[in-house]
Amino acid sequence: MPRNDQITFGPQVCGSVSAEAGGGREWLVTDGLGGYAAGTISGLRTRRRHALLVTSGHVALTSLDLTVTLPSGVKIPLYTHEWASGAIDPAGHTHLEVFRLVDGLPRWRWRIGDVVVERELAMRHGHPSLAVTHRVVxxxxxxxxxxxxMCTWRTEGTSRRASGPALSVDPVADGVIVEGAYRLHGPGWQPAGFWHVDVHTRADGADDDLWHAGSFFQQAGPGQTVEISVWAGTLGETPPPVPAVIAAERERAHRLVTLSKAEGYGEALVLAADRFVIRTPDGPDVVAGYPGQGRWAGDTMIAYEGLFLDTGRVDEGRELLISRTRAAVGEPSGPAAPWLRHDPLDAPLWLVHAVDRHVSRTGDGALAAKLAIPLGRLLRHRLDGSGPLSLDPADGLLRLTAPPGAPGDLPAVPRVGKPVEINALWVNALAAMCELLGETGRDDAEPRARLRLARESFQARFPAPEGWLYDVIEGPATTYPLGAGAYHDDPSLRPYQLLAWSLPYAPMRGRPGGAVQAVGEALLTPLGLRTLAPSEYGYQSSPPAEPDPAYHQGAVWTWLIGPYADACAATGQPVEGLLTGLAAHLRETGVGSLGDTAEGDSPHRATGCLFSARSVAEVLRVKQRYLM
Structure with a gap:
């Protein structure tokens, strides 16, 4: 496999802590269990979630602060902290010569005159374990x-202060155990035991106190290394040597790329996709994004094809679909429920889509036989009128009777009535159910009759005089800024209508694509699609306060490039060049990955989480499908 060290930054980027340079570009490494290490390429922690070991929802080791003692005896700190006063001290980033992402693993190189030191790290896949090597070049x-x-033990997104209890530290051979939760191991351990107070994280606007547990120390000459291991879980079992962990993760990266058959920047996307796939006691699952997003069913199913089918991870994907369907039909309550408040109401429709794509692309008739009946039962249960989504028997379309308010809901804008994307998904799900039932020789008369009515109603009701589709039909007039009467059909130009052409069984397939062209003209940007046309009432690129509503009032969603590409292909419009800006964006914020949102106005500054499963998955899927 070609080395992925094309993602390289020199001193003008990694040697600056500004948001436009090294302070605004972040790296991420994961352990395959939901734990991770993350930070900026400059070394400055700008978020409370930036740490070298985050495990079980807790921030553990925040940083390993490296100081070099030169042959002259002069001590040079190579780490960087920002303080509540605004001071940046020390400024170790000014010695950074280069940062590279090599096979998905971060590598820093500092130069102090004729002294060059390099750091590389990896997490041991399947274990909450970090391996760090420092090499004298x-x-x-x-x-x-x-x-x-520099240590702590707190839940993600919170702070720990010196005014509270000190961390418990238990000495062990070649290191220490912190809070009984994680262990540090390396050469020449020298205990310390005091707080660094008021360390500032600018992205959060928060202050935190860090516990200096102690230091590792070793003399090293050219070619020699200082190796440190940090791990949680079974603390009495020492992990493999640091070089073995790094070599194993590098080899694993090679295998993933080979399995996917990706080329060019697709290799980076395959490694980025791997960051979101985790193993839980119930089997494979997907983290929606880093930092701070959970395991959301809607995001998982949108990302399914790109994360599993386009990376060659078919068996893992199959296992995930079975476990998710089983859990959804069982409807457990509490934290383990598969359709949490974070999930959109259309998550079951995306699940049907994911199962259909798996069966269609792999020919797995056994999976169709296993899941067709449970999926039908799930849809009937979700549309029985007891929840906010219900079936209108008059036209066969789905009506939303209460506005979605959860963070994961697709559009967090007024959606009361019959939203276009939910009904496009509904038509697609009905057709997919017919295919799944037909695959197993079961009776598909009921979904086929529903499909016929819903498709005809969709084609009759959603086209708007403006030349595109209504965003919502039969919404209450008082919900909208325009119109009057018993109900209102909302013609706002939004991208959600793309699903009416992009899905495999989309209701507008074969119909003229003028709406797709209109969407492209008004909403397409280098990083995805705006959620509202700039000419529309209420457009916001990204306001400085309370930005969440703007995520659906004009902000760019990267993952929507997937439906747009498919809609273009379905209507005979070109797809060449759609990913050019996104390929370049792999170097701009979440290094080697893609975030979920950006500002609607140029230059489309990234917002939201910088590592998004569905964004990476959809861009990878489009690249693989259309050979970009």
């Missing part, structure tokens, strides 16, 4: 490497 003689362990 060149020096006129032995130098001292002191690595201070």
């Amino acid at each position: 060149s020096a006129p003689g032995p130098i001292g490497l002191a690595v201070a362990a």
Whole structure:
């Protein structure tokens, strides 16, 4: 596999902590269990979630602060902190010569004159474990490497202050155990035990206190290394040596790329996709995004094809679909419920779509036989009138009777009535159910009759005089800024109508694509599609306060490039060049990955989470499908 070190930054980027340079570009490494390590390429922590070990929803080791003692005896700190006062001290980033993402693993190189030191790290897949190596690349003689362990133990997104209890620290051979939760292991451990107070994280606007548990120290000459392991879980079992962990993760990256058959920047997307796939006690699952997003069913099913089918991880995907369907039909309550408040109301429709895509692309008739009946039961249960989504028997379309208010809902804008994307998904799901039932020789008369009515109603009711589709039909007039009467059909130009052409059994397939062209002219940007045309009432690129509503009032969603590409292909419009800006964006914010949203206005500054499962998955799917 070609090396992925094309993602490289020199000193003008990684040597600056500004948001436009090294302070605004972030890296991410994961352990395959939901834990991770993350930070900026400059080394400055800008979020409370930035740490070298985050496990079980807790931030553990925040940083390993490296100080070099030169042959002259001068000590040079190579780490960087920002304080509540606004001071940045020390400024170790000014010594950074280069940052590289090599096979998905971050590597820093510092230069102090003729002394060059390099750091590389990896997480051991399937274990809450970090391996870090410091290598003396060149020096006129032995130098001292002191690595201070800055620790905490708190839930993600919170702060821990010195005014509270001190961290419990238990010495062990070659290191220490912190809070009984994680262990540090390396050469020349020297205990410390005091707080660094008021460390500032600018992206959160928060202050935190870090516990200096102690330092590792070793003299090293050119070619020699200082290796540190940090792990949670079974603390009495020492993980493999650091070089073995890094080599294993590099080899795993090679296998993933080979399995996917990806080329060019598709290799980086395959490795980015792997960050979101985790293993739980119930089997494979998907983290919607980093930092701070959970395991959301809607995002998982939107991302399914790109994460599993376009990466060659078919068996894992099959296992996921079975477990998700089983859980959804069982409808458990509480934190384990599969359709949490974070999930959109259309998540079951996306599940049907994911199962259909799996069966269609793999020919897995056994999966169709296993899931067709449970999926039908799930749809009937979800549309029985007891919830906010119900079936209108008059036209066979779905009506939303209460506005979605959860963070994961597709559009967090007034949607009371019959939204276009939910009904496009509904028509697609009915057709998919007919295919799944037909695959197993079961009777499909009921869904086929529903499909006929719903498709005819969709084609008759959703086309708007403006030349595109209504965003919502039969919504209450008082909900909308325009119109009057018993109900209102909303002609706002939004991208959700793309699903009416992009889905495999889309209701507008074969119909003229003028609406797709209109969407492209008004909504397409280099990083995805705006959620509302700039000419529309209420457009907001991204206001400085309370930005969440703007995520659906004009902000760009990257994952929508997938439906747009499919809609273009379905209507005979070109798809060449659609991913050019997104390929370049792999170097701009979440290094080697893609975020979920950006501002609607140029230059489309990234907002929201910088590592998004459905964005990565949809761009990878489009690249693989259309050979971009």
